[in-house]
Amino acid sequence: MGAPGSGKGTQAAAIANRYGIPVISTGNIFRAAVASGSELGQQVSELLTSGQLVPDALTDAVVAARLSEPDVVGGWLLDGYPRTLSQVAALDVLLSSQGEKLDVVVTIDVPFDELVERVVRRGEIEGRSDDSRETAQARLQVYTDQTKPVIDAYAERGIVRSVDGVGAISEIEARISAVLAD
Ligand code: AMP
Numbered sequence: 001m002g003a004p005g006s007g008k009g010t011q012a013a014a015i016a017n018r019y020g021i022p023v024i025s026t027g028n029i030f031r032a033a034v035a036s037g038s039e040l041g042q043q044v045s046e047l048l049t050s051g052q053l054v055p056d057a058l059t060d061a062v063v064a065a066r067l068s069e070p071d072v073v074g075g076w077l078l079d080g081y082p083r084t085l086s087q088v089a090a091l092d093v094l095l096s097s098q099g100e101k102l103d104v105v106v107t108i109d110v111p112f113d114e115l116v117e118r119v120v121r122r123g124e125i126e127g128r129s130d131d132s133r134e135t136a137q138a139r140l141q142v143y144t145d146q147t148k149p150v151i152d153a154y155a156e157r158g159i160v161r162s163v164d165g166v167g168a169i170s171e172i173e174a175r176i177s178a179v180l181a182d
Pocket of ligand 1: 027028030048052079
């Protein structure tokens with residue numbers, strides 16, 4: 001878990017690669033849906049552009065469908081989900097119905113001011129429609145309001161490991177590897 005611009009997508013891909021498991025990124029699933037013009041894409045397009053969250057029920061259904069595919073049997077990594085307390089509850093129900101549980105929640109911590117600059121830079125490089133300065137600030141606000149409580153909920157369960165997200169990508173990767181090996 002990490003705020004927009006924390007590097008969670010980059011790190012998720014690296015971890016998934018190292019463990020040979022699929023990464024399930026709700027942001028990537030939604031962006032691909034928008035790009036393909038599918039029904040899901042049409043439903044979420046405006047929300048993504050404005051930096052608002054996709055409704056929980058729709059997001060939960062996307063994750064449930066993905067977690068029922070055969071490639072997840074050996075493990076999986078969720079990137080960008082759950083992001084609300086309601087999604088935490090939905091994931092709990094889904095995993096317990098499959099006899100599974102979350103082993104660890106990794107948070108990547110980056111100071112707020114650096115996050116805005118990183119997101120704006122990424123918008124310029126990748127041309128992501130939700131990476132303007134205005135939307136970056138909206139997404140960071142959504143993160144603070146809705147997603148911080150998710151981390152607190154998992155912290156109460158004792159499964160959160162936090163890493164400093166400032167530094168070179170390879171350094172942060174090493175920090176995450178260290179907490180996962182613990
Ligand atoms: P991300 O790439 O994870 O920053 O996600 C990009 C956008 O996709 C977010 O700003 C939301 O509009 C949407 N999104 C991704 N994951 C979720 C989620 N778990 N719940 C609701 N909306 C999400």
